[in-house]
Amino acid sequence: DVVMTQSPLSLPVTLGQPASISCRSSQSLVHSDGDTYLSWFQQRPGQSPRRLIYKVSNRESGVPDRFSGSGSGTDFTLKISRVEAEDVGVYYCMQATDWPFTFGPGTKVDIK
Amino acid sequence: EVQLVESGGGLVQPGESLRLSCEDSGFTFSSYWMSWVRQAPGKGLEWVATISKDGSEKAYVDSVKGRFTISRDNAKKSLYLQMNSLRAEDAAVYYCARVPRAGGSYWGQGTLVSVSS
Numbered sequence: 001d002v003v004m005t006q007s008p009l010s011l012p013v014t015l016g017q018p019a020s021i022s023c024r025s026s027q028s029l030v031h032s033d034g035d036t037y038l039s040w041f042q043q044r045p046g047q048s049p050r051r052l053i054y055k056v057s058n059r060e061s062g063v064p065d066r067f068s069g070s071g072s073g074t075d076f077t078l079k080i081s082r083v084e085a086e087d088v089g090v091y092y093c094m095q096a097t098d099w100p101f102t103f104g105p106g107t108k109v110d111i112k
Numbered sequence: 113e114v115q116l117v118e119s120g121g122g123l124v125q126p127g128e129s130l131r132l133s134c135e136d137s138g139f140t141f142s143s144y145w146m147s148w149v150r151q152a153p154g155k156g157l158e159w160v161a162t163i164s165k166d167g168s169e170k171a172y173v174d175s176v177k178g179r180f181t182i183s184r185d186n187a188k189k190s191l192y193l194q195m196n197s198l199r200a201e202d203a204a205v206y207y208c209a210r211v212p213r214a215g216g217s218y219w220g221q222g223t224l225v226s227v228s229s
Contacts, residue, residue, distance in 0.1 A: 001174075037213050041157070048207060049149075049157060051217035060215055092157055096213055100173045101147075101159040 002026055002095050004104035012112045013087075019080040021107045023093035028073050030097070037096035040069055040078045043106075044089040052091075053078065085111065114138035114218045116208045121223030124198055128227075134191040134208030134220055142166075142186035147211055148193045150204035151222075160206070161193065176202075195225070203227045 003026040013019045029036045040053040051060050053069035056076060066081040080087055088111060093104040120132040132148070147162040161172045161182040170182055181194040191208055205222040 035213070039211070039217075043157075048219040048221055049209075050219065051211065054215055054217070055213070058215065060217060090156075094157075094159075096211070099171045101162070103157040103159065106156045 001100060002029070002098050002102050004093055004095060004102050006091075006093060006104040006107050009105060009107055011107055011109045013080075013083045013109060014112050015085060016082050019083050019087075019109065021078045021091055021093075021109075023071075023076045023078070023104050025074045025076075025095055027098075029076075029095050030073065036072065038069075038071070038076050039094045039096065040067075041092045041094060041103075042087075042089050043092065044086075047089075049092065083109075083111075114140070114210065116210065116218055116220035118206065118208045118220045118223040121206065121225045123226040123228065125229050126199055126227055128198055129194070129196045130198060130225060132193040132195065132206055132208075132223055132225075136189040136191070136210075138189075141189040144210050144212055144216075146184060146191045147209045148182060148191075149207045149209050149211075149219075150202075150225075151207070152201075152204040155204075158204075163191070198225075198227045200227050 005024050007022045038056050041049040043049045052063050052067050057069045068079050070077050090106040090108050092106050115137040118134045148160040163170050163182045179197045183192045207222045208220040210218045
């Protein structure tokens with residue numbers, strides 16, 4: 001199985017400041033079709049997960065443009081340009097290139 | 113708008129069975145692969161099973177193979193997860209999810225499965 005790791009696991013942030021989460025996979029996430037199926041999810045306290053980013057850098061409809069994704073191969077990053085209070089929660093990366101799909105352990109983002 | 117509503121969770125004893133259901137109130141259920149994802153209390157997310165648009169292809173995480181069966185009824189716009197021989201480690205909130213490789217991801221609110229004697 002593809003193992004996903006994230007760092008940091010806890011990220012205290014200051015409102016209005018940028019934040020960055022790293023995600024690494026144990027093998028390349030480039031699919032045989034040429035796409036890279038790396039997604040980012042946000043789970044606010046008490047809520048269901050919500051996908052923010054798919055295929056490394058594509059935002060889901062309705063996701064604020066302060067969220068951006070980048071990376072390639074085995075190294076990926078989620079950036080929040082200016083953290084807002086509603087961004088508090090746990091962020092997961094997930095690969096959908098190989099079965100079984102696997103998630104990272106999650107990064108808990110809270111306000112300093 | 114797509115709305116996924118799960119049901120069927122509850123408290124069961126180890127070794128017992130449970131069937132989860134998920135109903136899609138939207139209009140495009142049959143156009144998407146569908147999945148079940150679970151989250152144990154205080155833990156992260158785990159992909160459980162996925163089924164193709166017509167039900168002909170299915171995939172499971174190793175820990176549930178041979179015990180869980182995913183199925184769907186496109187006429188009823190419903191997804192199911194038959195869970196047999198439940199174990200304590202299967203206790204979790206189970207989410208019905210549409211997570212296509214492109215855009216358009218939707219998740220239900222989850223249904224809680226508890227396994228305890």
